[in-house]
Amino acid sequence: MPVPQLADVLRAKGLRLTAQRQLVLEAVLELGHATPEQIHDKVVRTAAGVNITTIYRTLELLEGLGLVAHTHLGHGAPVYHGAGDRGHVHLVCHRCGKVDEVPPDVFGDVRDRLLAERGFLIDIGHVALFGMCSSCNEEEA
Structure with missing residues (x-):
């Protein structure tokens, strides 16, 4: 999200744009799928004084504003x-x-069946499938 849009979202909530907030959002968007520690490593390259607690608080704020989302891709950090x-x-x-991504329609039949049979609507944003990527699969073969 460009900085003016971030500033507008923050201002609408009575918050101000800080360098830390900007850097954290930029790191999330640039890294794609990153843990708070990976985001911290990226941010401190630009702003050495930012600590991990600031990263966690900023991620929580940005998620509350609907700018970032988290998922769990295993037993480690979100x-x-x-x-x-x-x-x-x-x-x-x-x-x-x-970590790779596929569109949610991969689960179209499963989603429709669970909804029809159980009234359960799955949250695609939190779905993770574990297996072996094509590169590792080729190495193993």
């Missing part, structure tokens, strides 16, 4: 990405850790 990217299914390689 992974953050731009909220506009929420409509996808995560494919996580359990060998190399690569």
Whole structure:
């Protein structure tokens, strides 16, 4: 999200745009799928004084504003990405850790069946499938 839009969203909530908020959002958008620690590593390259607590608080704020979203791609820390990217299914390689995405329609039949049979609507933004990416699969073969 460009900085003027971020400033507008913050201002509408009575908040101000700070360098830390801008840097955290830019890091999330640039990294794609990143843990708070990875975001911190990126931010401190520009602003050495930003601590990990600031990163967590800023991520919480940005998520509350609908600018970023998190998902859990395993047992570790949550992974953050731009909220506009929420409509996808995560494919996580359990060998190399690569995260890929596919459109949510991959789950179209499953989603429709669960809704029809159980009245359950799945949250595609929190779906992660674990397996082996094509590169690791080729190495293994």
